[in-house]
Amino acid sequence: MKTICFYFQIHQPYRLKRYRFFNIGRDHYYYDDYSNEDIMQQIAARSFVPANRMLLDLIRSSKGKFRVAISVSGVALDQMEVYAPEVIDGLKELSKTGAVEFLAETYSHSLASLADSVEFQNQVQMQTQKVKLLFDQKPTVLRNTEMIFSDDIAEMAYNMGYSKMISEGAKLILSWRSPNYVYTSEVQPNMKLLLRNSQFSDDISLRFSDCTWKEYPLTADKYISWIDATSPQEEVFNIFMNYETFGNLQPSHSGIFEFMRALPQFAFDRGISFATPSEIMESHEPVGTVSVPNTISWSDEERDLSRWLGNKLQKSAFKTLYEISERVRLTNDRRLKMDWQYLQSSDHFYYMSTKHFYDGSMHNKFSPYQSPYDAFNNYMNVLSDFIDRVKAQYPDSVDNEELNSLLTTIHNQEREIKKLQAELKKVLTGNEEKLVEKRQRKRN
Template sequence: MKAICLYFQVHQPFRYRRYRFFDIGNDHYYYDDYANETILRKIADHCYLPANKLMLDLIKKHKGKFKIAFSITGTALEQFELYAPEVLESFQELAKTGQVEFLAETYSHSLVALKSKELFKEQVDKHSDAMERYFGQRPTVFRNTEMVYSDEIGVAVADMGFKAVLTEGAKHVLGWKSPNFLYCNAINPRLKVLMRNFKLSDDISFRFSNQGWSEYPLTTEKFVRWISHDPKDEIINLFMDYETFGEHQAEETGIFRFMEHLPDTVFKQSAFRFATPSEIADDFQPVSAVSVPNTISWADEERDLTAWLGNEMQQEAFDKVYELKDRMAKVDDEALNKDWNYLQVSDHFYYMSTKFFSDGEVHNYFNPYESPYEAFINFMNVFGDFKLRLNTFVPESELEVKLAVLNKALLEKEEKLKKYELEIAQLQTKKKPKKTTTKPKPASTEAKRKK
């Protein structure tokens, strides 16, 4: 029994507007609504809508034999509701087929797993709730932000009740082993581990339209020969961004035609079937444990965390954000909590990357900043204002406690003064004497005679 696991990541961040130093304390709205709507609408038209239509057509055509999986971040779902509700409806149509699995991840596509087990669980629970609310599925398989994984993260995922996790089949982790088998967590063997075949995945997502590539053009027949090369292989994990279709690879490259014909070629020329991650976890047995003592991801050549935490700017911004986690636990203000979630989105740290060489083009994709330094300054300005707002709810020091008490007293006095001024004005209006007009008395008859 052999299976292809086809999984797609769907994510869009809420991008910040140019937030100046002089905005701190004066303007608490941080988002570039125009850019967020424009980019979302563009990707919806080029990718989400046509790709979802294609996937739905393939599911109907192959009558239960074609299956796929998605993870959709909470920030992407919120943008669909704001700017493209028809995209959300098209994903819901896919969910109704019963051939699509929706995976869990962090709600705001954050790197919180590196900082707090409690906050990590809170975000995952929030995302699982959203998957159940929108698509009628409670996820049983987890995919962390950017496939960030380690043995310890795997244990936390297993403790949350998930039966499997997706991650990168990094060379320095697998060594001589192949990603084309099912593995399990080295500490908790109950957690199954599906490892991405990065070569075959990247052949589609990155190299498909590269005319300088020695294998160009990529046909479905050629691709199926590749996946069938080793008869010992059991699973081919093709994990990629959904924006591969129509955005990273434009429609003119033939990427939609490739996807349209891939299932037919797989069924006719190979022994593979399509399966969802949960089906693979149920139907296959792990061949061994995979040890990942150091955290990995699916980003860049290094497959590590340097895309987000590779320089001092990124590390400082990241650490500053999570210094607030204990204080934020005491806040029940809806607006502040929403901004707190958006502050954690990993894209903000990705924009600060100084990796301009082999992976520079990838890092510039939809980057709203001209330089990583500008990204850092803008983020820290937003953070500075956010922290001021937090101080009004949960003061950081004894001095700020006293200032908060005084500020609250002043605000209460101002409210009382306004109330008293209004009452005085109303009383003055009531007591003000009415103006009366008196007619002049007519002159007497005697007075008239004297005249």
């Protein structure tokens, strides 16, 4: 039986305010609060809130047979808590249905997996804790930022305790094979993989309202018929897309909400079901392995990292940022740690991309800057001030070897403190029990 796996990504970065060279050392607040609030509230009203309502209606009307997965970055959740709490309320309602699975990802929607394995692990832990706190779910499936994946990342994720991931079904790793199966990592056979079907995903997220597309208009019946017409051996159809597809990337007047509301019933009529990523990977056996020696993503035709690390500006900023990661981990300064998270968002590097800037394409639509060079200068000014603040606590005179030694000492002390606290709790509990017994003997 054919099964559709819907996964939706939710992320919004903290955009930086105009930060000039002369602000360095004087102004330590970096964010454009007006833009962040305005953009979040607009997207919430156009997309997130009605999309939450739509999914909830579909789940209830199908008695839980319609099932989806959602991944939300920590920085997006931070903004929603302040600017659009109604979105979180809606996501909580979806979680309570038992038909929505929340996935793990990096807290900052960062590129940490490419530079710092410790930071990568810390961010995934932070995001999963936030998901547990808000939605009472412990994610078991990992989705890295922008579906970035490689053999090395598979190893890192497995060592972090994950045995299930989702990524892009790029032709350069699948060749003639179909993405419509469960696979495993060649370097880590215990790591199961679900790979995005780019054609079926992009038909909705990119082409739905394109009147020049030969298949326009796309109807739910037509879409399901395409899936039904595939080979009987192809059982899993991974439709992964941005949640903003509903109402923002594809405006409501395009009929995107009506399309989605009609789709489940057409699927059920043809015997096609819906399942979450963890359900599919638990119920389907892998058909083969995939080798990914070179890192892939779900961006652009190349499915590579060139959108974020394709030019010298991006690489320079990226290198400068992660050179101070060990020092940041030493600090207990909450403000520094918060800035560290927000400055890692991959969006800052995306804004520096020159890949398609001059043709006026998608880059201009999402970037708050007039040019990639403005984005680079603004970010580096902010980063310079941030680095000065970090070095004020942990100066360059302390080399990396000393930092590693200090980190090890701190971690050992933390473990010892936790051990002593557990022993103390055990002793106190024992004393309380003895005191209760003594009081009962006196009464008797």
